[in-house]
Amino acid sequence: MKTLYYQRTRMLPEKEALYNATYCSTLDELLSTADVISVHCPLNEATRGMISHDQFAKMKDGVFIINTCRGPVIDEDALISALESGKVARAGLDVFHNEPKINPYFIRNDRVIIQPHMGGLTDVAWQRAYREALENIRSFFETGKAISPVNEGNVQRPSL
Secondary structure (H helix, E strand, C coil): CCEEECCCCCCCHHHHHHHCEEECCCHHHHHHHCCEEEECCCCCCCCCCCECHHHHHHCCCCEEEEECCCHHHECHHHHHHHHHHCCEEEEEECCCCCCCCCCHHHHHCCCEEECCCCCCCCHHHHHHHHHHHHHHHHHHHHHCCCCCCCCHHHCCCCCC
């Protein structure tokens, strides 16, 4: 598979060569040339609804689209229209607008594969999570402060 990508900052040529990736200078360029589109970005005001009716119109007919980042990055009504028209042949969705209340259209449609927000649950992610938890515990006992505290004001150091 030829890999195209778009992001704000272009990768170094060595990385592009390593991944055999070709940079698209605009999102529109990527959307108009890709057969499979996989969306990976944070959700913020700039990315909310980033893929909507206008973007689907720029895509080839029969594309596959995958969303494992955040549900609201893709306008669900626009995606449904694109699926109904055949613009999108298949969709793989790990995230949704109103999780856990998923639009029943996606559950019923046999051209949509859904999974319960688990795209980041890889072996590597689990290993990193374990390592981070252990490093937090070590830091807390050695210094009295965790590296990445949660509810820091409510935690007291236990007496040993």
